């Protein structure tokens with residue numbers, strides 16, 4: 001930890017309001033510290049902060065520097081550092097990443113229709129790998145049942161011969 005986060009107090013002016021409520025920065029010799037607060041809509045895309053960053057160094061923010069996520073679940077807050085020579089994992093990179101994730105969870109991975117609020121909640125509350133709408137979910141179940149009944153039928157054929 002190279003800095004006291006209290007120093008990060010210069011308000012950010014050109015941030016995407018659909019992603020961030022507000023944000024602050026602090027520049028030192030090595031780069032820029034950012035402390036951003038995501039909108040409640042973005043927050044709702046993450047059932048918990050582990051999806052963003054966890055002890056194993058995984059998550060969407062794993063390639064960002066000095067990520068602090070302790071206050072995410074309570075205050076929507078993400079703190080991170082952008083070294084002077086960093087070109088990808090900066091504030092623009094974070095904005096794009098959060099926006100992509102928002103679009104990803106808002107769409108069915110099969111038919112690409114926009115999901116309803118209920119479907120999004122269902123997807124984030126259940127251990128589903130890819131977002132899916134209720135109709136596609138039903139179709140998937142039907143396919144599985146059909147396959148199962150076909151393989152059972154094949155098994156039964158054995159007894160016929």
Ligand SMILES: [Zn+2]
Pocket residue numbers: 108109110111112113132133134135136137
């Ligand atoms: Zn679908």
